[in-house]
Amino acid sequence: MELFPTIHTNFWDAVIAIPVVMILTQMLKKILHIKPVWIPTIALIIGLLISIFISHRGNLLAGLFMGWFYGYAAIGSYASLKTTYIAYKQRKAKKT
Template sequence: MEHFPTIHTNFWDAVIAVPIIMIITQLLKKFLHIKPVWVPTIALVIGLLISIFISHRHNLLAGIFMGWFYGYSAIGSYASLKTTIIAYRQKKLKK
C-alpha cells in the first residue's frame, strides 16, 4: 500500500504564498486587462508554479498538492475580502 507523502507546512505556506498570489493576480488583472473569469485559473496556475518550483521543488506530489492549496486559498481569500467590502459599503449606504 502506498502512503501519501508527508507534507510540512511552514511560514512560507501560511503567510507569504497566498498574499503573493493575490497581489500577482491583481497586478496581472490591472496591467494586462485580463477578464475576471480567468483570474481564478491564473491564481491556480501561479500557485502551482510557486509550489512546484520554489517551495516544494524536491517533491512533485507535495508541490502539486500545496500548489492547489495556494491557488484556491488565494481565490477564497479574495472572494471573502470582496464580499466583506461590498457588505460593509451597502450597510454604510443604508445608514
C-alpha cells in the same frame, strides 16, 4: 514506499505564499486586462508554479498539492475580502 507524501506546512505556506498569489494575480489582472472569468485559473497556475518551483522543490506531489492549496486559498480569500467590502459599503449607504 509511502502512499502519500509527508507535507510540512510552515510560515511560508500560511503567511507569505497566499498573499503573494493574490498580489501577483491582481497585478496581472490590472496590467494585462484579463477577463474576470480567467482570474481563478491564473491564481491556480501561479500557486502551482510557486509551490512546485520554489517552496516544494524536489517533491512534485507535495508541490502539486500545496500549489492547489495556494491557488484556491488565494481565490477564497479574495472573494471573502470582496464580499466583506461590498457588505460594508451597503451597510454604510443604508445608514446615511
